[in-house]
Amino acid sequence: MRGRYAGRSEEEIEEMVAVLAGVRDRVLGAADVQPGEMVLDVGAGTGLLTFGARKLVGETGQVVAVDISVDALYQLLGAAHAAGTAGITLQLGAAELLPLPDASVDVVLTRSVLIYVREKAEAAREFFRVLRAGGRVSLFEPVNRRNPSLSTVIDLAELAPLVDERHARRLDAADPMLDFDAADLERYFVEAGFTDARATVVETVQETVTEMLLTTPPAPGKKPLFDAWREEHGVQSAQRLAELVRAHGPRVDLTVTQVYLSARKP
Ligand SMILES: C[S@@+](CC[C@H](N)C(=O)[O-])C[C@H]1O[C@@H](n2cnc3c(N)ncnc32)[C@H](O)[C@@H]1O
Numbered sequence: 359m360r361g362r363y364a365g366r367s368e369e370e371i372e373e374m375v376a377v378l379a380g381v382r383d384r385v386l387g388a389a390d391v392q393p394g395e396m397v398l399d400v401g402a403g404t405g406l407l408t409f410g411a412r413k414l415v416g417e418t419g420q421v422v423a424v425d426i427s428v429d430a431l432y433q434l435l436g437a438a439h440a441a442g443t444a445g446i447t448l449q450l451g452a453a454e455l456l457p458l459p460d461a462s463v464d465v466v467l468t469r470s471v472l473i474y475v476r477e478k479a480e481a482a483r484e485f486f487r488v489l490r491a492g493g494r495v496s497l498f499e500p501v502n503r504r505n506p507s508l509s510t511v512i513d514l515a516e517l518a519p520l521v522d523e524r525h526a527r528r529l530d531a532a533d534p535m536l537d538f539d540a541a542d543l544e545r546y547f548v549e550a551g552f553t554d555a556r557a558t559v560v561e562t563v564q565e566t567v568t569e570m571l572l573t574t575p576p577a578p579g580k581k582p583l584f585d586a587w588r589e590e591h592g593v594q595s596a597q598r599l600a601e602l603v604r605a606h607g608p609r610v611d612l613t614v615t616q617v618y619l620s621a622r623k624p
Contacts, residue, residue, distance in 0.1 A: 370567075381498050382410045384442045386470055388620040389496035394418040395464040398488060400453045400481075401425055401471030405434045407620035411467060412445050422458065424451040453481040458488045466495040472497055474578075478543065489623040495552065496620045499543065501559070503529055503536045504615035508571065508583075512606045517599055520591065535577055540617040552621035560616050567608050570598055 385407060391397055391414040399408045402423035411421045423446060425431050431448050438446050451457035454477045466485045475481050482597035485495050509518040517544070529536055543558040572584040581589070588596035 367549070378406060381469060384404050384469055385496050385498050386410050386414060386620060389465045389467055389494050391415060391465055392419075396462065397421045397465040397467060398456070398458065398463045399423045400456070400466060400468040401474070402434055402448075403430050403471075405437050407467045407469055409435065409437075409441060411465070415445065417445065420445055420447065422447045422449060422463070424449045424453075424456060424564060425452070426452045426460075455482060456484045456488050457532075460487050461490045463488050464490060464493050466493070469498040470498070470499060472538075472543070473502065473535045473580060476532075478534070478538060479546040479549065482546040482552070485547075486550040486552060486623055487623060491623055493623045494620065495547065495622075496618075498616060498618050501538070501540055501615040501617050503539060506613070507611060508603075511610055511612060512568075512603055514599070514602050517595070521599075523592075540615075540619075543619055547619065547621045551623065553624050555619065555621035557617050557619045560615065560618065561613055563611050563613050565609050566612050567604055568606055568608055571610070572603055 370616060382420050389397075391411055393414070393416040395415050396419065397415055399405075399411060399421060402425050405423060408421050408423040412419075417514075423431070423434055425448075427435070428450060431450060435443075435448060438448070442573060453471060453475050466489060472478050478608045491497065507522045508514065508523045514521050515544040540557040540559045547555045573582050575582050580586075584596055584600055587599050591599075604621050
């Protein structure tokens with residue numbers, strides 16, 4: 359959690375929490391989680407969906423929180439102890455190889471996890487396998503490949519062509535963060551056997567602190583733009599890029615695209 363909110367003001371944190379709560383409620387709402395059900399949260403992280411689902415399943419239901427990271431599960435265990443662990447089971451596992459038997463859950467939920475998964479079609483097949491007949495899947499993912507090049511929102515002068523070329527190169531690379539659009543995701547679920555697959559694309563304008571574009575890693579394990587640019591084009595060019603980005607002002611409006619997808623196992 360510290361990473362997610364690092365460097366943000368209290369007001370920004372409040373806003374982010376409210377946005378996340380909105381996403382959580384929409385994912386849970388589309389899954390139509392009922393009391394007594396068995397829910398699987400894939401890539402549970404700090405438990406945004408896990409805790410929300412637990413409220414809905416009540417005392418007679420169960421939520422299984424699966425994550426590929428021991429650290430994430432350890433953090434979740436701490437949060438679960440604080441909130442009361444009844445009804446929550448933690449399991450180490452991957453979206454592409456779930457540690458659950460066939461037809462064992464009523465609902466599969468996931469948020470911002472498939473962007474890390476190279477084999478998205480395999481994950482869709484695993485979701486299908488662990489669901490009971492009539493079970494539902496509901497998820498949310500950012501569609502990063504729709505994000506425009508930085509040059510479309512900030513005047514990058516003579517560096518604009520290089521920035522655009524880097525943007526295009528990243529879209530071509532085999533990167534699970536960027537290698538899918540909403541229609542691809544929907545197709546993976548239909549091909550896995552789901553019916554009523556519905557992908558809803560949402561575009562949101564996010565006011566972003568301009569400096570963060572330079573210094574914040576765009577995703578865990580990725581280099582911040584300033585560092586990546588310095589490696590590719592040298593320190594002088596990186597300083598020029600920083601100057602142009604900062605000249606835009608302290609904040610910039612970025613349009614991001616996200617997808618909500620829900621489907622049912624016949
Ligand atoms: C951006 S966080 C989202 C966490 C949580 N779903 C939420 O809504 O706050 C992504 C999570 O997915 C987990 N993850 C990444 N790859 C995974 C995989 N292949 N299978 C399961 N979990 C994965 C990470 O460890 C991390 O906890």
